[in-house]
Amino acid sequence: MAGGSRESGRTVTSRVLAILEAFEQSRTALSLTQISEGSGLPLSTTHRLVAELTDWGFLSRGANGRYQLGIRLWELAQNAGRQLREAARPFVQDLFSLTGETSQLAVREGHEVLYIERIYGTKRVPRASRVGGRLPMHATAVGKVILAYEEEWVRTAYLNRQLERPTAHTHIVPGRLAEELDQIREQGYATTLEEVRLGSCSIAVPVFHTGRIGAGLGLVLLTSQAATMTRHLPVLRGVSAHIERATAHIPLESLLGSHALR
Amino acid sequence: MAGGSRESGRTVTSRVLAILEAFEQSRTALSLTQISEGSGLPLSTTHRLVAELTDWGFLSRGANGRYQLGIRLWELAQNAGRQLREAARPFVQDLFSLTGETSQLAVREGHEVLYIERIYGTKRVPRASRVGGRLPMHATAVGKVILAYEEEWVRTAYLNRQLERPTAHTHIVPGRLAEELDQIREQGYATTLEEVRLGSCSIAVPVFHTGRIGAGLGLVLLTSQAATMTRHLPVLRGVSAHIERATAHIPLESLLGSHALR
């Protein structure tokens, strides 16, 4: 396993995966040439591999000749972390039903939070996150609450970097952030106010798993609701406790902390 | 492209994909040996490829040494059909909020319905389908409604096979099914009564896209509700119309009908 392999050149496997990952950057369908450029592979090689991936349904080709990730890939990937998501989902749904606010569940992946569940209606949607999407930890409530309860070395490593600043309200001074995390751990919840996107604020509580922090459960609200956000705390805590119970028996080592801190 | 390639042996790509697909059969984590058997590859080959997939996060290894599909794969695959799912999701959420019943959206994939959205709370859950899961079309309301509006040759091809029978209530006589499909097209909705699983019934309406049938939108209820199911029709139709409007601009060729009828 040794060091990084990502040099995107040696093995066939790496070429195949590089092709798939090329689709993460752009949200539109890609032409063969674009895939070739995005993956750094010669055109003819790309052509051959793409054709085979398409055969298997891992890529699909639209009417315009462009390619997209295929439904087979999606279908297959639904099995990843399925136990966890299926166990947690109805509770997140309950959280939404009880609050009427955008509800989300996220875990840490490296230096970011990865949203694994997100429920919202057609009404208010100040969306920044999405299921399967990532955001920096220090800009989100779920991220901060996870970071706050993480082991010390994770916190330290995290703060010891250049921190992104999505909006002018994002806290990026390491010292003050460290204090904020301490306070979060004391009070048992985290909040943000327009730190990832203007117009929205958020609040989140921790979800524990086998004694360690496992995930963050939170709500996103319009900034106008910021003052009264904390009224949702009882519900958040109740739902969190339910999720903890429902997922206690599920082995997560494979999901969490696997990618340490890249 | 020519004929089928699935012979699971020739190319490296096929070996890699065979390994990934090995995880679809079993819901538990797999040992190396199991993956080797499941994919039909020699152990040492499996070992090498699995190691590389793990490096990339497409597989992950639990504490017990067993492998599972990795979160990276899931994350990547969230981009497949994302436009469609993100557009439709809040409306399915609304359907759930308005009815309080398990709400689902499904498309046709070959001879089966593939559930792409499913929303339910912690209460009643007579679950048979799941997001990313498949069921035979003739046993489900969403499936029947899709089949009913499909082009003639699709219907014919479908009925011209041995039809599975999950429960004793499943309709599997081709002639009678054809009649039922005609009736569904006339009345504009389909129902089932314990046809996929005892204890539950369902009702579904069509969702059109560029003039053709695109998906099925439905509810699953307890059998005790069967008699009054149709009271949800107005809501179902309203939500369906909203989904049609919201997805009209999204190109779907790449999703639907791609895998004709395997």
Added chain:
DNA sequence: CTATTCATTTCCACTCAGTGGAAGCCGAGA
């Protein structure tokens, strides 16, 4: 503590699948 068994990991000489430059093709526009 040793023997046995079964799963995983490592090794390495052989060879065929994969490669990619180049040429051919095709459709759109001038």
Added chain:
DNA sequence: TCTCGGCTTCCACTGAGTGGAAATGAATAG
């Protein structure tokens, strides 16, 4: 008709991939 850009096909070369076999490790019994 000619041109251009992107896609597809071809094919001789070669090193990435292969897989049998042996080493290692973990688990259990004797």
